[in-house]
Amino acid sequence: MTRLLAAVRVTTAFRGIVTALAALTAMTAAPPSARAATEPQAPADFVSLRSVDRTIIQEMRYFTPHNFVGERIDGYRQPLCLLTRPAAEALHTAQRQLLRQGYSLKVYDCYRPQRAVDHFVRWAEDLDDEAMKAEFYPNVDKSRLFTDGYIAEKSGHSRGSTVDLTLVRLPAKPTRPYHPGEPLVPCYAPQSERFPDNSVDMGTGFDCFDTLSHTLDPRIQGEQRANRLRLKNTLEKLGFVNLAEEWWHYTYKPEPYPDTYFDFPVSAGSLTHHR
Template sequence: MTRISTVVRGLATTLAALLAVTAASVPARATPEPVAPPDFVALHRVDPTIIQEIRYFTPHNFVGEPVDGYRQPLCILTRPAARALRTAQRELLRQGYSLKVYDCYRPQRAVDHFVRWAEDLDDQRTKPEFYPNVDKSRLFADGYIAEKSGHSRGSTVDLTLVKLPARPARPQHPGQPPAPCFAPKDERYPDSSVDMGTGYDCFDTLSHTLDPRIQGEQRANRLLLKNTLEGLGFVNLAEEWWHYTFKPETHPDTYFDFPVSRSSLTGRH
């Protein structure tokens, strides 16, 4: 009996080893990348005249590096939001202006990147430009960073105005220290837009759309953008002059995570 037990145990060990080798040799299946629902579109397909400067695809943003999920400099939105922007663009073109979008649909993985950055209090690289008057430990409490964003639902857009004919922004001088985002327009980061009083993504109360300290041409520019968009169903976030959401939202309760890329639109079934 002892010899039989030894043989059985040996066979079992051999079989287990063979199964382990077989399992290791089978390649793991990659998790398929999420794709956009069919009611999401590339803005340039709806209106190619709207200027796009997708900041989170570039290193010039408050994180200081390209943001997770932005694989191409592309504006993706729900179709109703994109069509409403097309109508706004037609109105503005008649007045000698164009819309310019900085950000549109934003994947959840990008929001997660923002959260990781905000929690890293040692990373202060972008403070002189984007949040000079705010302690980084206050970014969550003061509402500048959150774990969820309306952008991930697909009907929110960050945008500004450009006076036509559009001219390229002046070049950024290499090695030039960044000016605060609320500095005079000629001093802060070069941007082809009209003067809105602050740059995009400026973490400061001066970015509040109707802040009483913003007057003259800067206030008129903000109101032109606000009145045009609100007349077409967009709602402004009062704390950010650039932030608008088209209502009613197509996906009011869903936060998507497909990448910002053409393949997210072409690869869907």
């Protein structure tokens, strides 16, 4: 009798294992298209900028806590610049021209998923979170970020042909990492006092919420103005259009997706279906 009961228990346990294995097999056997459907993918004409030009410097700020929010932004899973192919190829042409002049492009942000824009909006609505105010918006009341146009519910970056960038004089010096909690300096302070960036002096740092960031602000003169115009003139000849309120912001025209705001994450995985 004891042996019979033991045999029954073994058989029951074996059947349980078989059932569990069958369920696991069914899950893993789901077609790739069904699994991929849980995460949006980039259209086939999106590329990694590095696959088009490996010499352009990349300092993807929203993958780091060194930005106006003070933490990595939603949707930035890797520090990559993703763009539509026409925009990436135009940057490659600009880079070839600038290298001959002793400069390199450096990108801060490229394609930006809608979930990142949503993160900006949530942050802007939280008026108590001013951790990075002293650097990025020292003269702007946070309650006015929407009214003054610094934050919006949609961004041209999400269409894939807009890029935030600057110039670096070669040979490029390394940029030290930002350490959360370190003392902050206004983004419009003299370059020697601002957070050390290996770029040329544009008069303000990147993402400076201030009218001094307007590309042709008359208060910006001398070398700073010359640097802005070098970037502007180079890119505009190749089809880029500058946003007048931000010296770093350019959109390639005509845009392949002028009315589409994508939400696939910034990662190499978003491009895997291209292979």
